[in-house]
Amino acid sequence: MGIQDIIEGKKQWRAHMARVKALPPDYEIVYKEIQRYYFKVGPIGLADGSLLTGLLEFFEEGVAAGTGALELIGDDVAAFADGLIKDSRTFAEVYQESISGEPGTAEK
Known part of the structure; x- marks a missing residue:
């Protein structure tokens, strides 16, 4: 990753966060x-x-539909967040697998 990639990534992140701040x-x-x-x-x-x-x-x-945040996702924000990543692996799981030496994982 070069310096240009880092600069571009930072620009994209700032634009993303500007969109977040524009939300209600x-x-x-x-x-x-x-x-x-x-x-x-x-x-x-x-x-x-x-x-x-x-x-x-x-x-x-x-927001465009005029719906409130909790109306859109439900009262349990944690359950909504977990539901979005329920089938996703985490970096912690990948790391644990790599140090445990389970078959099909990266070797040390």
């Missing part, structure tokens, strides 16, 4: 809580940016 307060709060959770859990889909971008687009559609 209830959506922004829910989005940031889900984002914080994903940063802790580390689903692999987070690295390519599609997970958070898809979530943001989903929220923008909800």
Whole structure:
């Protein structure tokens, strides 16, 4: 990854966060809580940016439809966030598999 890739990634991230800040307060709060959770859990889909971008687009559609954040996703934000990544592997799982030496995983 060169310096240009880093600069471009930073520009994209700033544009993404500007879109988040443009959301109504209830959506922004829910989005940031889900984002914080994903940063802790580390689903692999987070690295390519599609997970958070898809979530943001989903929220923008909800705003356009005039729906409140909790009306859109339900009262249990944690269950909604878990549901989005239920079939995704996490970086912690990949690491555990690599050090345990399970078949089909990376060797040390």
